[in-house]
Amino acid sequence: MKTTTLGRAGLGSSEISTVALGTWTFAGDAIWGESREQQCIRVVHAALDHGINLFDTAPNYGNGRSEEILGKALADRPEALVASKCKVEEQSPGELRKMVTDTLRRLQRDTIDLMQIHWPAHSPQQTRRALEIFSTMQQEGLIRTIGVCNFGVYDIKEENDFPIVSNQIPYNLLWRVIENEIAEESRKNGIITIAYTALQQGLLSGKYKQLSEFPSGRKRTRHFSPSWPGVRHSEPGMEAQTQAALEQLLAIGKSQGKSLLELALAFVGSKPFIDTMLIGARTEEQLTSSIQAAETTLSADVLQALEDATEELKKATGGNPDMYQSNSRVRYTGSDNTPRR
Numbered sequence: 001m002k003t004t005t006l007g008r009a010g011l012g013s014s015e016i017s018t019v020a021l022g023t024w025t026f027a028g029d030a031i032w033g034e035s036r037e038q039q040c041i042r043v044v045h046a047a048l049d050h051g052i053n054l055f056d057t058a059p060n061y062g063n064g065r066s067e068e069i070l071g072k073a074l075a076d077r078p079e080a081l082v083a084s085k086c087k088v089e090e091q092s093p094g095e096l097r098k099m100v101t102d103t104l105r106r107l108q109r110d111t112i113d114l115m116q117i118h119w120p121a122h123s124p125q126q127t128r129r130a131l132e133i134f135s136t137m138q139q140e141g142l143i144r145t146i147g148v149c150n151f152g153v154y155d156i157k158e159e160n161d162f163p164i165v166s167n168q169i170p171y172n173l174l175w176r177v178i179e180n181e182i183a184e185e186s187r188k189n190g191i192i193t194i195a196y197t198a199l200q201q202g203l204l205s206g207k208y209k210q211l212s213e214f215p216s217g218r219k220r221t222r223h224f225s226p227s228w229p230g231v232r233h234s235e236p237g238m239e240a241q242t243q244a245a246l247e248q249l250l251a252i253g254k255s256q257g258k259s260l261l262e263l264a265l266a267f268v269g270s271k272p273f274i275d276t277m278l279i280g281a282r283t284e285e286q287l288t289s290s291i292q293a294a295e296t297t298l299s300a301d302v303l304q305a306l307e308d309a310t311e312e313l314k315k316a317t318g319g320n321p322d323m324y325q326s327n328s329r330v331r332y333t334g335s336d337n338t339p340r341r
Helices: 037-049 065-073 093-107 124-139 153-158 182-188 239-256 260-270 284-294 300-316
Strands: 003-006 014-017 019-022 054-056 081-086 112-117 143-149 164-170 192-196 276-279
Touching (some): 003 192, 019 284, 065 093, 093 112, 093 124, 112 164, 124 153, 153 182, 164 182, 260 276, 260 300
Parallel strands (some): 019 276, 054 081, 081 112, 112 143, 192 276
């Protein structure tokens, strides 16, 4: 499996696999449904066998369950790299430190290889305070490298004096917003981009041909109407554009003899601004299929057809990189060239 470098000048760097395993599905929550611990562990071991060496988790995935399972799975695999993340909004320095040490305990590790801010705080001062705590813990050896998630261009610019090595951000055929400015700003500042929700939480897996078939517990993004439970935005939703894009993508796959899974993951992997993509899997078979799909090569004509099929949906997002909220937590450039939330 191909690798990319995680690190910046003056920091120790590691080679990380260009496909990483996300473990939100280990949570066993209402969004993803039941998960069995031993099956999750088998998936982790299969990922290692395939050459994946980066595993992403978070304490709020099942109230620590994902971290605990991952810790058990990697107990005898010190060569594996672990990324976790925590939400920093309204957290005191003591609370932030406790979140990190609790994560270390659940993971059964002495050091977190990549500790990430899950979302920028509403106040830039709170975000900076969290980065200061992480930097102190890095000096203490509890954190190896510091990353962020869901940072917009203004978040990146303001915090670039910290040794941030990565920005984890949503990117897939149905959510291409980072093409507007975030990907370029990250690269310009020496920050690698980790793509999450590469399959739009399973909507691009090929299992669903209609939005009506998609589990209601995952209809929480701005793609969907606010009438669905768990939705936090105040917009009409983009169901018509999303359905139209899905149908066109399925048609392209049929014409090319490719599954939607192959198209979706190969598309993300084709982008030079994506350094690593997270994939999730419930079984070893799903994992193998996703890895093979991510290694698929598509022609320039097919890649262009995929972009054309999803362009109207991209426009419908209005440039807001926050996939969940109208009042964006990710600061981006508005049409008037000023910071927007």
